[in-house]
Amino acid sequence: MPDADSAAPAALASAAASRLCIACGMCCDGTMFHHVRLQPRDSAKALTALGLKLKRKRKHDHIIQPCPAYRGSQCSIYLDRPERCRLFECRQIQRVAAGEITEAAAAEKIRDALERSAHIRGLFARLGETNSKGPLTTRYEKIIAEPLDPLAEADAMVFRAELQRAMEEFEALLESDFRVQ
Numbered sequence: 233m234p235d236a237d238s239a240a241p242a243a244l245a246s247a248a249a250s251r252l253c254i255a256c257g258m259c260c261d262g263t264m265f266h267h268v269r270l271q272p273r274d275s276a277k278a279l280t281a282l283g284l285k286l287k288r289k290r291k292h293d294h295i296i297q298p299c300p301a302y303r304g305s306q307c308s309i310y311l312d313r314p315e316r317c318r319l320f321e322c323r324q325i326q327r328v329a330a331g332e333i334t335e336a337a338a339a340e341k342i343r344d345a346l347e348r349s350a351h352i353r354g355l356f357a358r359l360g361e362t363n364s365k366g367p368l369t370t371r372y373e374k375i376i377a378e379p380l381d382p383l384a385e386a387d388a389m390v391f392r393a394e395l396q397r398a399m400e401e402f403e404a405l406l407e408s409d410f411r412v413q
């Protein structure tokens with residue numbers, strides 16, 4: 233059990249992480265990841281019974297993202313969530329916990345990321361992509377792979393160029409400030 237001096241900052245960091253995650257959700261909604269790999273201690277049967285869709289890939293079960301348990305900005309199976317979800321902390325959460333940045337600075341970074349993500353989704357819609365299911369990068373790759381006629385589809389060419397730029401910047405932001413190795 234931690235002593236009183238160490239427990240207080242840990243509890244504050246944990247409360248900050250909860251507030252930040254409720255305002256974010258990018259590691260559950262398909263923005264950052266395609267899937268979450270289950271670990272030996274996870275029960276595929278129990279997680280399926282809780283409504284998760286699993287996919288077997290290279291001898292491992294994975295939760296497909298966007299995660300169906302992500303509802304109303306929260307994990308609806310929080311107490312029973314898989315091990316990787318329990319252990320995952322993005323760089324913003326890690327930096328707040330380490331005292332490197334304030335909660336306000338992390339909140340600002342998350343706001344910026346969410347705005348960029350919404351802008352990208354808006355460009356998907358402008359380019360006629362109506363299927364909102366699937367991870368962000370999969371949706372993006374499908375759109376970019378569609379052939380376009382530069383003469384007959386000049387507007388779409390402009391939107392696509394904007395999408396490519398926005399996605400490139402967004403991926404760089406996720407790599408530097410959210411994903412962990």
Ligand code: SF4
Pocket residue numbers: 252253254256257258259260320321322323324325342410
């Ligand atoms: S990306 Fe970070 S801040 Fe956002 S929900 Fe995941 S752990 Fe929380």
Ligand code: SF4
Pocket residue numbers: 259260268295299300301302303306307308309310313314317
């Ligand atoms: S199980 Fe919960 S924490 Fe894990 S990806 Fe799904 S919504 Fe997020």
